[in-house]
Amino acid sequence: MVQQEVLDRTFAALADPTRRQILVRLGQGPATIGELAEPFDMSLTGMKKHVHVLENAGLVTTEKVGRSRRCRLGAERLEDAMSWIRFYQRLWERRLDGLDAYFTLKKEDD
Amino acid sequence: MVQQEVLDRTFAALADPTRRQILVRLGQGPATIGELAEPFDMSLTGMKKHVHVLENAGLVTTEKVGRSRRCRLGAERLEDAMSWIRFYQRLWERRLDGLDAYFTLKKEDD
């Protein structure tokens, strides 16, 4: 199972609509902080913070090029999020309905 | 595409390790607030807040039964989270590498 902190950071990064849009934008190719900030009418500083959160979650990688910073996708971590959800879904699909499941499980203990 | 706010709440709910464990616990059958709180050594009030967040995200449903509250899974929303990740992954998998993708896309515009 994936480290809890990694999942924390990944899901938290995905919980913001601005950051999800940044990911979609980067899906079309790399961009600088300024290019990312422009459509959101947000300060460079604000955008840099979002990018930093995504970078911390491993969803984005960045690199300084001249006086700009090139931001690119680094989406390996989505696999972690996805596989947690899948793991959880198996639990859920296997579940019976409400009370029934509870008593069925108890019965299986006998 | 799913409503942004729904995704916000779903991912935010999943971003907390305690809440993820609650979901796993409920995957084994329904439980009361007290039963959920016990293994975490947390106050009932604290646990109730977590359950409320999960309920708001549509990941859990609850029902008052006598003087306890029965909490059960309501995992439909995980589908939303999953399908967003899948959508995003298609973008990502289709992407070429870094700069190459950028120039390739520009070329296609001609």
Place this chain on the structure above:
DNA sequence: CTCTTGCTGAACCATATGGTTCAGTGTACG
């Protein structure tokens, strides 16, 4: 009816989040 038990709501607290402004710093360009 009374007592206990399980949950609830309000109030509070510390820290995190999402944003800003302003004053640098470093690189490109004339």
Place this chain on the structure above:
DNA sequence: CGTACACTGAACCATATGGTTCAGCAAGAG
């Protein structure tokens, strides 16, 4: 060199989050 531009860092602010305690309130047991 000098100026402009893109980003960076520090300081600040409002609101949200994750937790607590304490005082109810409603349901079940005797």
